[in-house]
Amino acid sequence: MHDPATQGATVLTTAPTFEQLYLVLPESGDRPAAAVVPADEVPEPYRQLLVHTHHMTVTVEKYYGSPVDVKVLASRRNGNEYARKILLALQDNGKVVQFGLVRINLGVCSEPVRNAIVEGKTPLGRVLIQHDMLRRIEPTAFLRVRLSPTMAEWFGSAPGAETYGRLGVIYTGDRPAVEVLEILAPVSQRE
Numbered sequence: 001m002h003d004p005a006t007q008g009a010t011v012l013t014t015a016p017t018f019e020q021l022y023l024v025l026p027e028s029g030d031r032p033a034a035a036v037v038p039a040d041e042v043p044e045p046y047r048q049l050l051v052h053t054h055h056m057t058v059t060v061e062k063y064y065g066s067p068v069d070v071k072v073l074a075s076r077r078n079g080n081e082y083a084r085k086i087l088l089a090l091q092d093n094g095k096v097v098q099f100g101l102v103r104i105n106l107g108v109c110s111e112p113v114r115n116a117i118v119e120g121k122t123p124l125g126r127v128l129i130q131h132d133m134l135r136r137i138e139p140t141a142f143l144r145v146r147l148s149p150t151m152a153e154w155f156g157s158a159p160g161a162e163t164y165g166r167l168g169v170i171y172t173g174d175r176p177a178v179e180v181l182e183i184l185a186p187v188s189q190r191e
Contacts, residue, residue, distance in 0.1 A: 012103065013176065016179035017167065018181060021101045021103065022101065024076070027074075028073075029148070030151050030154075034146075036141045039142050055125030057129075066092040069091055072084050072086050073087060082117065086102075096155055096156070099151060099154065101181040141167040142165070144162065145164060147159060147162075155185040156185075161186050163185065165181065
């Protein structure tokens with residue numbers, strides 16, 4: 001028997017992979033090369049930026065001393081499943097500091113949260129914090145990344161430059177609500 005309550009239900013994993021998330025919006029040429037590395041092999045300053053259970057929006061804003069704006073590069077919605085590819089840029093100078101790819105189960109979000117996410121004008125972490133949406137962030141893997149030419153251009157770096165990122169899941173209660181891939185712009189200790 002067909003249950004209308006489950007129609008269009010989005011089922012997220014508790015361990016997304018780089019491959020799975022890139023398949024959500026596959027039509028781009030920005031895909032970098034990435035390899036999973038243990039958390040203790042993530043060098044500073046990337047370790048302080050990635051190896052934690054906080055929203056990356058808050059983390060990069062604190063690190064750079066500037067709020068960030070979101071730029072949605074691509075998005076797709078299928079029922080309650082919403083995916084988007086984004087850049088986070090510093091408000092004070094426009095420098096792009098992070099790339100992100102997310103898949104979200106909008107079915108676990110209230111209408112105001114759904115609307116704010118789909119509108120695409122506010123970083124996801126800030127939306128969840130502003131709406132006090134119960135959340136737990138769990139990194140599931142850390143990545144060493146070699147930038148593609150497109151990604152290098154966004155970051156103002158050389159193609160093939162090395163940086164780091166993470167995969168993770170954001171939970172509401174015990175339910176996975178968001179699968180996320182976050183890749184940082186190359187940084188140095190001096191920034």
